[in-house]
Amino acid sequence: MTTAPAGANGLERKLGLFPLTNIVIANMIGAGIFTTSGLLMQDLHDPVVMLALWLIGGLVALCGALSYGELGAAIPHAGGEYAFLSRLYHPVLGFLSGWVSFFVGFSAPIAASAIGFSEYLTRAFPGLLHPGLLPAATEAVVMKKLYAVLIIAAFTFLHTRGLEAGARVQNALTGLKILLIVGLVVAGFAVGKGSFAHLTAAGPFRFDFAGFKTMGLALMWIMFAYSGWNASAYVGSEVRDPSRNLPRSLLLGTAVVMLLYAALNFFYVYAIPPAEMEGVISVAGLAAGNLFGKSAETVLSLLISFALFSSLSAYLILGPRVYYSMARDGIFFRSIAYVDPKSSVPTRSILLQGGIAVVMVFFGTFEQLLTYMGFSLGIFPLLAVFGVFKLRRTGRSAVKLPGYPVASAIYILIGAAILVLAFLRAPVESLVAIATALAGIPVYFFFKRTARGQD
Numbered sequence: 001m002t003t004a005p006a007g008a009n010g011l012e013r014k015l016g017l018f019p020l021t022n023i024v025i026a027n028m029i030g031a032g033i034f035t036t037s038g039l040l041m042q043d044l045h046d047p048v049v050m051l052a053l054w055l056i057g058g059l060v061a062l063c064g065a066l067s068y069g070e071l072g073a074a075i076p077h078a079g080g081e082y083a084f085l086s087r088l089y090h091p092v093l094g095f096l097s098g099w100v101s102f103f104v105g106f107s108a109p110i111a112a113s114a115i116g117f118s119e120y121l122t123r124a125f126p127g128l129l130h131p132g133l134l135p136a137a138t139e140a141v142v143m144k145k146l147y148a149v150l151i152i153a154a155f156t157f158l159h160t161r162g163l164e165a166g167a168r169v170q171n172a173l174t175g176l177k178i179l180l181i182v183g184l185v186v187a188g189f190a191v192g193k194g195s196f197a198h199l200t201a202a203g204p205f206r207f208d209f210a211g212f213k214t215m216g217l218a219l220m221w222i223m224f225a226y227s228g229w230n231a232s233a234y235v236g237s238e239v240r241d242p243s244r245n246l247p248r249s250l251l252l253g254t255a256v257v258m259l260l261y262a263a264l265n266f267f268y269v270y271a272i273p274p275a276e277m278e279g280v281i282s283v284a285g286l287a288a289g290n291l292f293g294k295s296a297e298t299v300l301s302l303l304i305s306f307a308l309f310s311s312l313s314a315y316l317i318l319g320p321r322v323y324y325s326m327a328r329d330g331i332f333f334r335s336i337a338y339v340d341p342k343s344s345v346p347t348r349s350i351l352l353q354g355g356i357a358v359v360m361v362f363f364g365t366f367e368q369l370l371t372y373m374g375f376s377l378g379i380f381p382l383l384a385v386f387g388v389f390k391l392r393r394t395g396r397s398a399v400k401l402p403g404y405p406v407a408s409a410i411y412i413l414i415g416a417a418i419l420v421l422a423f424l425r426a427p428v429e430s431l432v433a434i435a436t437a438l439a440g441i442p443v444y445f446f447f448k449r450t451a452r453g454q455d
Contacts, residue, residue: 015238017245017252022174023314024231024253028061029177030109030311031116032225033261034304036370037268038280040218045203045278047269053215054265057222058258060414061229063407065254067385068230069247073398074391076242080230081380082322088387091331092444097380098326099440104376104433106319106353108369109227111360113312114148120305121147123285124298148361151312156354159316162343173310178260180303184288185263192291194270201274216421223418224374225261229254230381231318238321243398320349331447371426375419376433382415 015023037050044050077083082101086094122129122144129140188194205211229250264284268277271287280286284304289297324346327337340347360369388408391397423430 015245016240017248020245020249021253021256023317024228024249025257026174026177026310026314027228027231027318028226028253028257029181029260029307030225030228031112031308032221032227033264034284034307035116035281036221036225037265038277038283038286040221041274042278043214044205044218045274046205047199047202047274049202049205049215050218051262051265051269053218053222054261055258056414057219057226058254058261060219060223060411061226062251062254062258063403063411064381064385064415065229065250066247066401066403066407067388067411069250070388070391070397070399070401070404071384072246072250073243074396076246077325080318080322081384082325084384084387085380086329088390089383091329092441093380093383095326095331095444095447096437096440097384098322098332099443100376100380100437101319101322102356103436104373105227106315106322107356107360108373110152110312110315110319110353110357111148112369112373113308113315114152114357114361115144117151117305117308117312118144118147120282120285120301120308123282124302124305145361149358151309152354152357152361155309155313155316156350159313159320159350160340160343160345160347162345173306173313177307177310178256180307181260181264184284184300185267188267188271188287188291192271194272194291196270198269198273203274213421213425216418217425219414219418220374220378220422221370223378223415224370226254226257227373227377228314229257231314247399247401316350316353319353320346323352324349331444371429372433375422375426375430376436378415378419378422379433379437382412382419385411385415 040050040053041047044053071084075083075087080101081097082094084094085097122140128147129143130136131139131143133139134142231250231253268283268287271290272280272283277283277286282301285297285301288300323332323336324339326332327334327349336346336349336352338346338348385408389405392400392404419430
């Protein structure tokens with residue numbers, strides 16, 4: 001990887017198309033695809049409806065990637081939505097997107113990925129839960145959390161060493177994750193003892209208002225699994241030739257993941273009767289056990305635990321760049337803007353991200369984080385995509401991608417409908433997500449007053 005000169009902000013434009021695309025893929029393929037399908041089937045009861053919603057979710061993400069490609073080329077700065085909303089609308093909107101990202105967009109998924117790693121690892125090696133150091137009643141819970149914390153600490157340390165080292169590990173982990181999914185699907189259909197008759201073994205699903213609310217909540221969960229389609233926009237300040245590489249990485253990464261998700265969900269349906277799939281979180285393990293036997297379930301659990309490394313690593317690359325950008329603009333702790341002169345990465349921001357994720361591991365479970373994350377992550381990308389219309393109207397587009405204005409309009413309309421339907425189906429979790437965003441408003445004005453007092 002060639003090294004571009006460091007910019008005025010201390011970050012270097014090192015990332016080309018391949019590592020950028022890997023960041024997108026790694027950020028998307030995480031705990032969501034390995035856990036949500038069984039939960040979706042519990043409400044939908046119909047595998048065809050579930051598969052159709054996964055396809056719709058992929059198309060929505062692709063429309064978002066087209067829009068973000070144009071935004072990222074025009075505003076090639078670190079921070080993603082924070083950079084876009086601050087420059088297109090008002091700094092307070094950018095701050096609120098960063099505020100939500102701090103708790104929901106990155107810290108919570110890092111914690112969820114670490115918890116998922118721990119669950120799958122101890123499923124493969126149950127003896128790790130009982131080293132005999134604590135009373136048996138509490139030892140399993142403590143050891144799961146300990147393994148999750150250790151893996152967060154390890155990757156936090158890795159990414160403070162420099163972007164190139166982190167990117168090399170990221171590339172390897174992403175490659176292994178793709179091979180795992182492709183190998184699992186190919187082996188499942190080639191030698192597994194499943195049945196396509198499961199596609200027609202559907203329970204009742206009614207396309208009335210209640211059914212649409214159920215589909216809205218299901219799509220919100222699916223969009224959480226697709227979250228990360230905008231990932232490379234968060235490292236815009238470190239991208240070589242951003243007007244070319246940013247849009248391509250977003251579109252290529254999203255398209256690859258869309259195909260992988262479709263194949264993996266067909267694999268689940270082929271392996272598991274719908275009634276058996278309902279409510280099962282470790283759906284990939286169940287599918288492998290049904291097709292290949294219990295020993296395969298153990299092996300797959302271990303492989304998935306390592307696959308979750310890739311998502312955790314990607315979040316630790318992207319999230320700190322948001323807080324770094326906020327700190328540089330004077331609306332976050334100024335010390336967080338520090339860039340280590342040796343590694344050329346925002347080390348303090350990375351350490352803060354890892355620390356918050358560790359706290360979430362201790363105080364939350366994977367199931368408690370999902371709905372809250374899904375709603376929260378759907379709000380600010382809608383505003384950012386709407387900004388494409390403003391870019392075109394003001395003549396500020398650096399590159400004009402195909403699909404305008406249809407792709408942006410589709411993303412906005414379907415994304416807004418998902419939020420409304422999900423709110424009607426799960427109002428408590430949705431209100432908590434809204435409250436989290438609104439709580440950032442007084443914090444923003446506190447930092448603004450502090451910055452004025454220091455001038």
